Amino acid sequence: MTVFRILLGIFTIAILLFTGLVIQNHGWNLFPVFFGDIAAMTWAGQFNFDFMCFLTLSGLWLAWRHRFSMVGIILGIMGFFGGIMFLAPYLLIMSFKSNGDMNELLLGDYRGD
Structure with missing residues (x-):
């Protein structure tokens, strides 16, 4: 669980830094680019649709x-x-709330049905 939590921390920091740099260099213009690539039927569009x-x-x-x-x-x-x-x-916080129990983390604390 410790490695998982470290990975989640790395993901959070990395995406915040990356997003900050992209916004600094290209502005907040995400949606026209994202959906424009999909509409153009390019590999970037295929990736965006998959994502x-x-x-x-x-x-x-x-x-x-x-x-x-x-x-x-x-x-x-x-x-x-x-x-x-x-x-x-979210997963990092829930991993602590579930005391590292992966069943509870993935299913919620009241999934008995």
Whole structure:
């Protein structure tokens, strides 16, 4: 669990630094570039579409983990739009709340059904 938590910390710091540099160099113009690459049917677009599918799964998992409650839906939306910048800190926090129990971390603390 320690290695997993370190990895999540590295992901969080790295993506924050990388995102800061991209914003500094290119501004906040993410969506036109992201969807423009998809519309152009390029390899960059293929990667973006694949990534968007992963983001969708991430958001659905977060909402499911919280039984599609209002909090779960909000977390799911944050996971979809935030990507690893949201998911890594979320998992890090939940890893401590679950005392390192991977079943609880992945399924939530009340999954007995």
